[in-house]
Amino acid sequence: MAQQPNLLLARSIVKSFGPTNVLRGFDFSIAAGEVHAFLGGNGAGKSTFIKIISGQHERDSGTLEFAGRELGGASVSPIETGEIAVVNQELALLPHLSVAENIAMPRLNRVFGTYSERASRAIAVEALSLIDPHFARESVGRLVGDLTLHERQLVEIARSLRSGAKLLLLDEPTANLTAAETGRLFAVIRRLISETNLAVLFVSHRMREIRQIADVCTIIRDGKTAVDRVALDAITDREIVEFMGQNAEPDPIAEHQADEAIHVQADPRPPAQTAVAGGEPLIVALDDIELTIRPGSIIGLAGAPTGPLALIEALTGLARKTQWDVKRTGADVRYGSPSAAARAGVGYISGDRANKGILATLPIIDNLMAAQRVVERRGLARSGETEQGQSLLDALKIRAGSLWDLPSTLSGGTQQKILVARWLTLKPHLLVLEEPTRGVDIRTKREIYALIRKLAAQGTAVVWWSTEYVELVELCDSVLAFDLSGRPTGVLRHAEVNETNLANATGMAA
Template sequence: MAQQPHLLHARSIVKSFGPTNVLKGFDLSIAPGEVHAFLGGNGAGKSTFIKIISGQHERDSGTLEFDGREMGASSASPVDSGMIAVVNQELALLPHLSVAENIAMPRLHRAMRTYSERTSKAVAIEALSLIDPHFARESVGRLVGHLTLHERQLVEIARSLGSGARLLLLDEPTANLTAAETARLFAVLRKLIADTQLAVLFVSHRMREIRQIADVCTIIRDGKTAVDRVPLSDITDREIVEFMGQSVAPDERGDSGAGEGIHLNADSEPSSEETAVHAEAITIRHDDIEVEVGPGSIIGLAGAPTGPAALIEALTGLAMRTAWDIRRNGTTIRYRCPSAAARAGVGYISGDRANKGILATLPIIDNLMAARRIVERRSVARSEELVHGASLLHALKIRAGSLWDLPSTLSGGTQQKILVARWLALKPKLLILEEPTRGVDIRTKREIYTLIRKLAAQGTAVVWWSTEYVELVELCDTVLAFDLSGRPTGVLHHPEVDETNLANATGMAA
């Protein structure tokens, strides 16, 4: 049988940002009717390559062909004509427009084409119904800026699935989806591929999902092709990790050495009064469900996003009204705003890195010191911050040209480590993490696990929300489970914390 011609063919792609060489002669080819897994560690060049294909960046050199035609500045872009659709890791929706407008507007390729609200709503409902029919019916008129990260992910995916594109670029599309939504997305992709010979470039760090959906893989390492179009049936998970340059022992529990040498709370020793306060446990209760969050404990949250999100809002001062009763020593705790919660020792790391985490227009040093400045009620930078910031970068193995560089010069996984670093020296009484390993590679995940375990070992109580059950099983001795409607269903304790029991308690597949 003759080999099917490639729909996209990239050869010797080179891209630099100033002195930083990101792509160093990278090759990749995608055929119609296949799901092509695009694998590599954070900072390897995956997102840069996708942005080159989608027209967000220009390559410095190399050739890029789509359907046999050269893609370049002098020719019409397949993205502009709707032949290529992309779901970026950092979602590219317009918050001031409705869900219907965000989904329908990209289809208006012709100039002066009339916009129809009725048609747009119909298009949006049809596209969203591929993934979540209930959400489709109730969301089309809502502003995107009012949606949760989870809901925005659904909108972004639906916009691409309903675009009629021949090539779909999916950069961590399942990072904010439940297991049921991921399964439905994969079913839709398989149908589109069978019906239209759609080609899919799929980026994920979740090996189980890669095995479920992808046919072949290409691995990028340090901007170069390490593995080119190898069938996934011919390569093991261990080999994939090794080709990525991220070997991790199978029995390793996260002790990667990340954070060695960091002296948490180094500025001063806590007073006996502060130590006593820190040692107090917090009790959270909803009807007959009760969980004690004690010093050094790591409590997991599992289930559909509605339930964990409501609890997190109550714990961080984001919710003015809540069904949760949160107490310390019998006294109700309720913060009027997130900054008040932070000053009371409650740290929060959002899973929405782009909109609620990284301060994109401020340099790395300001991002590192953001939480400290809120707690200390100041906005003026001090000279010692530069010394402390440099020590954090060194201890966390973060490669940055300068503390004054913007976070956009760092990979998504490295940006996530910046968010964790904000709280290290503050040693919060309670640290709440919302999908903290979203879109990060195996090594970075392990480093984040290590950092959180060290904080817990020094007395910080941790609440960890994750849609990856395997992560909760590894990290947590206690997990609070929520059903599909967002109501807590029960508390699981070690050794009953496993993927099967979590699936049963939440009504969601592992």
């Protein structure tokens, strides 16, 4: 089938932030009625280009046309006219408004318009039902600020799907979705393309999803076009990784053997206790499932968000009340807050990088030292922190202009590495990670894997929740599975951890 005329055409786009050249003459085009995968490593310039299209950044030079008219200057942005809708990697919802208000208000007539709560709720239910009918019915009246990251992702996507736009920009839209939700999203996208000739720019680091939904791909590398409009059936995964400038071979330092470092019990009998100072096993139990987490083990959590998040909240002091029974050396373990948990040797990395991870208004050095300051009950910097911070940047191969730059000068994947770096020198007894590789490229994932395995080798017990089964298979010694209602269904040990068994145990497709 012949390609339709270009809906968006970008030529020789240049964008710099101070001395940092992000886009260096980048070319891109997308036609109506296609899903176009936009690929590249973290820091290659993907998010910057999307923000230029959506009017959040001004390009320094180059031409940008949409539907035959040039954008920029005094021209009205297609975002304002509703012709372009965007789901950014960091969500743009208003936390003090309800789900219904967040979805419906952008569609209201802005001149002499009146707000109808009933109409807004109907709009929101209709939009959310495209992806999750149950969530649609029970969430429309809730404040967005009270939602989990997973739930906010659904709201953001639903708002964009029902915007009536000609071009939909999706920057890592599936990063917090289950496989079933991702499947429903893709079905909606295909239907909208069929009905409205919608064009979709799709950013993801998950090759399986890219091949499920996209027609063609463009690859950006170091701010330049490395591959321009190649059909996905004409390029291999290995070639894509190589064009992105990333090593396609397994990382040899990522090997980790911990089969003997973990003991899991799946029955209600009292567990045997050990009394190694600072290295006692942690026992978690609910219903007839009991799990012993020993030092040096990496435990995966699999399933829809409700179950894993409830356990994470119990382990990290986020929950005031919990159904989970958590014990160490026979005594109940309860923390009044995440800071109290941190002082007790429990580290936590939230999947909500923007709101519960990175301190956006503070420089990189403060972000690196945040956990240590909490543990030491310090609000101010101490001597030696600059050297320690620079040492962490060097060890993690993080390229930053200065320790005093803001985190916004770094890519999303690099910001995620900083969240992991906070805990490296503290060596916590337990490190709990919630989707720690959300929105990061293949190379950065391997680097994060290696960091976590290094902590485990030093005796830290790791609990890791991921919606990517292939990640759990690669990384974890054992996996605790949850069903769709959030109840634990059992523990998969060692050789039992594969995508088929995880799908069967969780009721979710791999």
